[in-house]
Amino acid sequence: MYQKEHFGRLIKGALLIAGTSIGGGMLALPVEMALGGFVPSIFIYFLTWWLMASTGLLLLEVSIWFKGEANLVTMAEKTLGTFGKVAAWALYLFLFYMLTLAYVTGCGGLLRSAFPELVSEAMAPFAFVFFFGPFVFAGARLVSRLNLFMMAGLFFFYFLFVWLGASQIQPALLTRMDWRLSLIGLPVAFTAFAYQGIVPTIAHYFKYEPRPARFAILIGSGLPFFAYVVWQALIMGIIPVDGAGGLHEAMLKGQNAVVPLKNFLHDGRIYVVGQFFSFFALITSFFGVAIGLQDFLADGLKVKKTAKGRFFLCLAIFIPPLLVTLYDPNMFLIALSLAGGVGCALLLGLLPVLMVFSGRYRLGIKGPYQFFGGKPLLIALAVFVVVELLLQIVAQLGLTNWMSPA
Template identity: 30%
Template sequence: MGDASPSTGKVITTALIVTGNMVGAGILALPINLGPSGFLPAVLGAVAVWAIMTCTGIIIARQPFLAQNSDADLPTFFEEVLGPAGKWFSVAANLIILYGLLTAYLAGVASVAASSVPIHLPDWAWLLLYFCAATLLASFGSVVMRKGNAVLMTVMWLLFGALLVLVAPHFRGMDLRAGDVRFFTSGLPILVTAFNFHNVVPTICRTLNNDRRAVTRAIWLGSGIGAAMTLLWTVAVMFTLPMEAPDGVSIIAAFKAGVPATVPLVQLIRSPVFIKASIGFAVVAMTTSYMATGVALVSFLKDVAGKRVRSGAVIWLMAFIPPIGIGLLYPNIFLEALNIVGGFGVGTLFGILPGVLLIRQGEAGSRTRRMGWLLVSAFACVLLVELAQETGMLAINPDVEYWSGHVYQ
């Protein structure tokens, strides 16, 4: 740990890395993937998951190993604290998270551009164009990311504010008591994904000289800003788009098509200003996350394969070629990728494993150990839900008949 505590300004700029990592594909997907559960289940569930995810991030950040080994990333960390099985368990989960997120960002921007930009290009062309621009930014490293991220976050906040102002006149009446808690269960994996920032925790610790108080402040501040934006956006979309509509411009129709929330909003609000703002917000929001995730993936691959692969160019190709390949093969993979990331990756690596840490580090019967078992149980449920949905054992779809009876006024 350094002699001097990090300045408030450095804490804030570092916190924006957390926010930038959170506010990406998740904020665009959540209103669509969680909306059919109803207002109260969506909002209350989101707040609960945000608090839990922030706590698991702090659990990882406070592990002494990260402070004592400044060059280590998560695989080495989990190997040290949980043994070889912990390392390879984390490697597999991290590959799902990082590659899945990058793929989702590429597919999400491509679908937004293809449906909103008047230039008629196929999805694969938009995907390639965005890949070149976003990957160039991500290739500069964490120092440039920290400085450039503040600029992107400022632009994103301005666009976010503009979107809220533009959708407000289109708010409709809504039955706040209506809800489908059963459907909320199916949204757990993507809800976990929306509040994931944990891959940048080692970077945050190094940036703030492993100052525990500064790191904790940065994580709570950054995740709090991201959660506030996510909730505001989710509520705004739910008050603007009908859950079900004859013309197909609805939350349920967007869920079935697997597209971000901005796509049906553009179909409903045909203002040129709104179209430009929605495209800008989607691109900037996903770019901030793409940058943070790309930097984290390069660091992760260096940590795992650094002894075998010493070429920076090869590491770069290993990081960025698979996502563009998957995106080109499966252009409509946006929501599906986020569900897989949350169910099999984030919930396992940043939910179950932190719980295991608390169980191993706590005394028998202690509060720490009980909290560990609670985390393991909760995130095991997320894993089982996604596994059941992917294997066809559990099919939870929006209740169209139920929501057709709750018409907007």
Template identity: 30%
Template sequence: MRSTSLASSAAPSAVERSPSVLGGAMIIGGTIVGAGMFSLPVVMSGLWFYGSVAVLVFAWFCTLHSGLMILEANLNYHEGASFSTITRDLLGRTWNRVNGLSIVFVLYTLTYAYISASGSVIHHTAHAMGLELSPRIGGLGFTLLVAFIVWLSTSAVSRMTTLVFGAKILAFFLTFGGLLSHVQPASLLNQSSGDSAYWPYLLVTLPFCLTSFGFHGNVPSLMKHYGKDPRRIRTCLLGGTLIALGLYLVWMLCSMGNIPREAFKDIAQRGGNIDVLISALGSRLDSANVDLLLTFFSNFAVACSFLGVTLGLFDYLADVLGFDDHPMGRLRTAAVTFLPPMLGGFLWPEGFIHAIGFAGLAATLWAVVTPALLARASRKRYGSPRYRVWGGMPMIVLVLFFGGLCAVSHLLFMLDALPVWR
């Protein structure tokens, strides 16, 4: 793949070194807004609508700034340098090993989650068309297609993500235009339920919110794509995360405005996978058109997030394993990237919700804690001459606090020490 380095001196290739900011924002937005969004109404049903809005905005703010902290530190290193390179240099080999394990665990877990989700969605889509296709076979076929696109190049992922994300936004507004017209204020205010306790369910939502704003593995990929241009990369991160936040808020309004709080208990008990939530919305509205649009939207959502997450994992593994960027090197990287989660998806096709939750625990380390520590160490060593995240030390402390709170919440959840709306 041709280098996009801004340090290259050939003037005629300036256009090639200046790819569209829209494409980068679409990679970020497409990575974030994927299958994980379908877990949000289920896990946040205890907190309900207004509490969910507050927590989502807080999670967006913290994860955006942790992503910008990765950018700040990464700008001091060569284009293509990943977490492994900058973490080893700034925080030491021991922290790098622990951080590397968490990165691989999260990205592999999310890849597995999206294989599981894609199988579920394709099975539901095929069933709506009168066809029978098992989730295992659907997930396997879809994964092979994504692997081929990622193998081609970052530019191929950017173009495909832009196309699919555009289609997803169109499907989103077509779908939720219908859902918005059916929103019941009484449902949003939870007037039909006698249980008005919401905040006890706050902590259990945090790891899922963190995972639902997971784009951090793509920051080094963007620097590889745009070169050392912090202004444009910052615009990509801000634009992509704001798009995601807006879509999430509309999604929460539509789902919680159409499905009563009590009904989410049954959805959670049935596993909370995408097809269960789609069926619940379709049955509430009794509309074949809405059910069809939701099915199309879920396909686009899975595709976007699948592409973005696996691109981040692909570039990380290529850097760690030292595979080159030629076709055979990329083929080896693709094999290491996709074969393990494909095997997991084939053996355990129904693990979507559980995988998203476990990813949130490990993501706390590399997507929140490590970026804050990298920014602090980078400022001490280099002074951050190219770019510095605003807020100084208080911002670093806030990001670390958010990460610690997410980690403690998930550990308490695993110990059954947190109330869950079921």
């Protein structure tokens, strides 16, 4: 009985991590990785999974040091001082607002595609917030119940899409390879494999026992890797990269991976299923990010969650992204890239490395669990994140054209 219960908790913990990772970022991956090709994209996925699994295990080590502290900001303050606290705060806000912007624009685009005669491009993000913002105002209890239905829809339409779309794959489309251009998708891959924010919760769930928590992190972060590989093969095997309506054009227009499907499918059912999958992937991510930002702002600004307080928090959550959409309502890919390449890379990639390095070698903390590798591995992880950040800065500022297709 004990082993059965233990196994059940392990599966629940792993699925919680997988569910946190799989979301809207999945819709951007094939578009951002298109120019590099299928095989290079799988290598980038594996590399990103390894980094994010490693930093997740590092964060587990820190969570076990400070039992009961389910807050990255607090742990950053205890290991890195005031600078760590301020940096974590700023990165949290940047990451959550970039993700909110991405999902508001992405969901707005879906709303426009469903009702093109009723919703204009500029008003689509506002219409989405008007209809779905009240759920965020209602709070986490209603959203958590609704999210069970949304996650069921997400998995149902994912497997239905795989089943229907497998016969449409053209193997020749998967032979493209450009390792240099595959780096374009690295920032979005950071977003797609992000889950570390719930590691303190996972540690508490397993009563700070390192072994089951470690297995849950490895299994839970590994499941999205396999889901992304299958998804990548389907999208890149159906939609050509070049030419009118292809993946390169979708990238230039800031579209998600499902939009160009209608240009190349002979079975209209697959496109409809893909649209439903897009909706569930984006809406579950939207609710998770919006509720997370609401809790973070409520805690940081000391706002009580009364009706008046929740209304103020909703204004603080949605007004900044909506103002940005007035400038450009098609910022789905750009916002996800910034969220991953800057927010996830620094907050969920570099910060756990710095916390462990400071805790182990500056503060002399020794706990019951220590991630392997010592200083060399910590330095290697930090270097990887810094290199990715430099690539992101170069790409966003347009300082060079080396990442442009020939």
